[in-house]
Amino acid sequence: MPHILIVEDETIIRSALRRLLERNQYEVSEAGSVQEAQERFNVPGFDLIVSDLRLPGAPGTELIRLGQGTPVLIMTSYASLRSAVDSMKMGAVDYIAKPFDHDEMLQAVARILRERESRGNAPRESQDERNDKPSTASTGEIGIIGACDSMQSLFSKIRKVAPTDSTVLIQGESGTGKELVARALHNLSRRAKAPMISVNCAAIPESLIESELFGHEKGAFTGASAGRAGLVEAADGGTLFLDEIGELPLEAQARLLRVLQEGEIRRVGSVQSQKVDVRLIAATHRDLKTLARQNQFREDLYYRLNVIALMLPPLRERGQDILEIASSFLLRQGKRMERSDLRFTQEAEQAIRHYSWPGNVRELENAIERAAILCEGPDICAELLGIDVELDDYDDESFDDDRLAAGRAGNASHEPTEDLSLEDYFQHFVLEHQDHMTETELARKLGISRKCLWERRQRLGIPRKRSGVAG
Structure with a gap:
């Protein structure tokens, strides 16, 4: 069972995070400061350290040195997001902005531990051995499961595009894994050792997004008591990933266009520009071309972004990949719960294969986590998945909208129609x-x-x- 150290001075946040992680089968220890962590624990002995950035005494970044290679996930508010990016340059494995969603935290923890485990288990091999591997083996290098034709075609494009500095636009429905593609592009590029800064354009308030992305000078607006660099500047030398770029306000789009055209930024309130070397990867589930026609997205920016377009297929179109992905999620959940006997029944596999998964991979992962927690024996049946589609209907290739809505609601089909899901x-x-x-x-x-x-x-x-x- 992975052992995680939480370092957070706010007792309420620390206790809530501890309960969340323990419910998901992690062993957790906690401290209120770096000094307390040093005095009570062998800091390098943990599998992961989750620490607030601002702590009494030494900052959370001090745990990067004390951890001696243990991955450190930094928590911070948007107000100090720039400092969190600096902590990544110091060696933090990632940062997460407060207030964070529970699923967001669990996904970050699971990903970091998975990457740590894969590094620890990776055998040493010569360059010749790596070159002799068949092309299908590099799917693991990309870090995404996918044997269907559409995913193999995508992997081929990733390998070709990653070594370049071309701008990439990743398109696909919500939950299909667009950030995984962006990480693969970064990790296989010459910028792999530099930071990859991920920004969800929809998660930052519109009034702050220009300042967050491009920085600001002292006095640029009310409350700007000091100048501050932005996230584009923080990504200098590395990769900037803008998720849900279709939500970016038009004013910020104009500034971003300047970054792509001139390779320079201008902080809010400044008259001087400065050069930046940033590779931009953008992602969206929206049709940017249609938005451009409707004057909701700059057409010139769309053409600048659409140099290389990668399309992620929805889960329902990936054939047998669905079962392989489900099995990997079940294996991971079994390791968390220290249960190696978990398995799907035939009906559960049938349900997984035929359900439309409107929430894509994210919905599948949540359904399997729920089923693994609720099952009493080793067998996970279809009912535990909570997708509420009648098994008898699976032979019928047409699914009406009402049944899909019922599947999306999780349990609506068994409730009276007057009750709200x-x-x-x-x-x-x-x-x-x-x-x-x-x-x-x-x-x-x-x-x-x-x-x-x-x-x-x-x-x-x-x-x-x-x-x-x-x-």
């Missing part, structure tokens, strides 16, 4: 209150993060109000 409730609440509540207020009332609110809007097709109340 969780997603029905979410949709009704947002539509009723978004005209007089900000995005922050909506998220707080629903008990979720702004990022989670945005992701659910996208999944349910609820457009965000851009006029009226500011987010």
Whole structure:
């Protein structure tokens, strides 16, 4: 069982994070400062350290040195996001912005531990041995499961594109793994040892996004008490990944176009430009060409981004990959729970293969985690997956919209029609209150993060109000 050290001075956050990790079968120790961690524990003995950046006494980045190679995940607020990027240059494996979604934290922890395990288990081999490997083996190098024709074609393009500095636009539905493709492009490039800075354009408030991306000078706006570099500048020499670039405001798009055309940035409030060497990778689930026709996205920026376009197929179009991905998720969950006997029944495999998975890989992972936790024996049956599609219907190739909606809701098909599912409730609440509540207020009332609110809007097709109340 992986052993994780949490270093956080706020007791409420520390306790909540501990409960979250322990519920997911991690062994957890905690400390309120770097000094307490040193005094109580053998810091290099942990599998992962999750630390706040700002701590009493020494900062969380001090644990990078004390950990002696143990991966350190830095937590920080958006207000100090630039400092978190600096911590990555010092050796932190990644950062996560507060307030974070539980799924977001668990995914980051699982990914870091998985990468640590794969590095530890990788046998040493000569260059000749690496060159002699068949091409299919490099799928592991890319880090994405995929044997179907569309994924093999994608892997081939990744290998060709990665060594270049060309801008890449990754397209695909939400949950298909666009960030995994971006990481593969970065890891196989000449910039692999430099930072890869990931930014979700929809998760940063519109009023802050230009300052976050391009930095600002002292006095540029109210509250700008000191100058600060932006995330584009922080990615100098490395890769900048802009997820959901279709949500980028038009003003920020104009500044980004300058980065691509001239290779330079200008901080908010500054009259001077400075050169940056950044490789840009963008991702979106939206049709940018259509948005450009509707004047919601700059057409000149679209053509600059669309140098190399990579399309990720939805999970429902990946054939037998679905079962292989499901099996890998089950194996990982079994390791977390120290249960090597977990297996799918034939009906469960049938359900996995035929369900449409509107939430794609992310939905599949969550369904398997839920099933593994709820199962009482080694066999995971179809009912535990919570996708609520009748097995008798699988032979029928047509699925009506009502059944897909029921599958999306998780348990709506077994409830009376007058009762609201969780997603029905979410949709009704947002539509009723978004005209007089900000995005922050909506998220707080629903008990979720702004990022989670945005992701659910996208999944349910609820457009965000851009006029009226500011987010």
